Amino acid sequence: MQATDPEPFEPAETADSGSPRWILWLVVLLVAGGLGLAVVSRGGSGSSDPASSYANAFGGPFTLTAPDGSTVTEKTLAGKPYAIFFGFTRCPDVCPTSLARMARLRKQLGPDGMKFNIVFVSVDPGHDKPADLGNYVALFGTPIIGLTGTDARLEQIKKGYGVYSAKVPQPGGDYTIDHTAAIYLMTANGEFSGTIDTQESDATALEKLRRLIV
Structure with a gap:
């Protein structure tokens, strides 16, 4: 073949x-x-x-309650920049440290320090009643707007700001709360401007606040 x-x-x-x-x-x-x-x-x-x-x-609408029982919404805060932080009054470290830091930064800004609001939202409505929250924020020696609300209303604002929080059971039936530690900076128009992180220097945080209040 x-x-x-x-x-x-x-x-x-x-x-x-x-x-x-x-x-x-x-x-x-x-x-x-x-x-x-x-x-x-x-x-x-x-x-x-x-x-x-x-x-x-970012942010969006919300309806919460102030220590005096009045209703506070995103429209209530409109017209003035603000720094908003989420936590709870029994927090042993990051919450008091962050609020004390914001009070210190405000003082370092001098007269400009009152050109923005500081807002603290409790994510522990089971323990932090409005009056208790008012007593807590008063400890930091500077005006701080304390807010809380029902579970549903807190879920709404947490979703708007992308905030995480969850109860962590403790021995004896008590609990603590894991939560986002960032401080969110919002303009007078309610727009997101940036964050202040727990690890960054005061100089960096002050520069962010100066840009916020311009």
């Missing part, structure tokens, strides 16, 4: 074969993905600035 030459070998088109067809598909996918991202970033409010859209969406 006469031998015949074998058919030339043609490799399969795989991701690492360098096939022009594979490269073409990759380009198509990248272009489609880019268009999709462009649509998402421009959706919703119609703003072309994602950072601006995020600032407008």
Whole structure:
């Protein structure tokens, strides 16, 4: 039988074969993905600035109760920048430390220190009643707006600010609370401006506050 030459070998088109067809598909996918991202970033409010859209969406409406029993909403706070922190009165460390720090930073700003409000929201409504919260914030020697509310109303504001909190059972039936420790800075228009972190220097925190109250 006469031998015949074998058919030339043609490799399969795989991701690492360098096939022009594979490269073409990759380009198509990248272009489609880019268009999709462009649509998402421009959706919703119609703003072309994602950072601006995020600032407008952050925070949102809430209804809470002040120590004197009055109702406080996001509209109550409008017109003046504020620094808002979430915690509870029995917190042994980060809550009193953070509130004392904000009082100190306000004093360091001199006359400008009263150009923003300090707001403390208790995430422990089972223990922190409005009057108790008022007594607590009074310990820091500077005006602080203490707020609390029902579980449902606290869940609403926590969701708006992306705040985490959860009870941690303790021996004997008591509990403590794990919670987000950041201080959120909000403009007079109710837009997110930034955060003050527990680990950053006072100099950095003061600069953020100066930008907030300009």
